[in-house]
Amino acid sequence: MAGKPINPLVKTALEMGPVVGFLVAYIWLKERVFTIGGTDYEGFIVVTAGFIPVMLIATGILWKLTGHLNRMQVVTVVLVVIFGGLSVWLNDDRFFKMKPTMIYLLFGATLGWGLLRGQSYLAYVMEGLMPLKQEGWMILTRRLTGFFFLLAVLNEAIWRTMSTETWVYFKTFGLTAAIFAFFLTQARLFRDYGIDDPAD
Incomplete structure (x- = not known):
């Protein structure tokens, strides 16, 4: 199942946008430390916390536009949620x-x-x-x-x-x-x- 046609530029933006956004946000916040609920979080952890919903939203939009996600995309999103979530939850x-x-x-x-x-x-x-x-x-x-x-x-x-x-x-x-x-x-x-x- 190949899914519905989609503009290649839109597809690339949805697939690569979260990754590029992660890089830009990390460069911007890497030296900062955020205190949330009495716990200090480095910029990397905060950027990771933001990356998870952005990745989910971009993948959801891609699914909505094409009606299809391949297995690699699904596995990648699941692992982003699991390992990204663990990093944020455990501050590690x-x-x-x-x-x-x-x-x-x-x-x-x-x-x-x-x-x-x-x-x-x-x-x-x-x-x-x-x-x-x-x-x-x-x-x-x-x-x-x-x-x-x-x-x-x-x-x-x-x-x-x-x-x-x-x-x-x-x-x-x-x-x-x-x-x-x-x-x-x-x-x-x-x-x-x-x-x-x-x-x-």
Whole structure:
């Protein structure tokens, strides 16, 4: 189910807007400490608290406009609520920083489970975007499974050994750039295993 058509700019704004907003708010508030109910909260925690409803609203609007959310979007929102909520509730930024790790581990494990069953779950999610032969889907799924596990390890290394500011920039730009670069490196696979549409 692909959902209703939507202006690509609107779709991008709804998907990336909360992330960009998080970055801007963090840069603005990172040095500040807020006392709420007798408890001190660093700017990162306050920004995280604001990010959760913004993410929910943006995802809700996207769902309203398209009538559809893919599984990755749903899982991401659920983990944002869980780990972001834990960070705010416990006043501990580690939980939110672990969120990308959990996302990539879950995606990697899901794709890996499909591979063990001789299936490419990736094909179910992306077949409409990239028509590939079955062998191509299996190769891409194996590579992406390993890549997701690598990103999970990398996120853990960054947030555990570097500053919060470094992690925010890594999460906003580094992870996005890494995924973009990964698919760029698969150009040969798309060429060799792509399915030409006779209607084109």
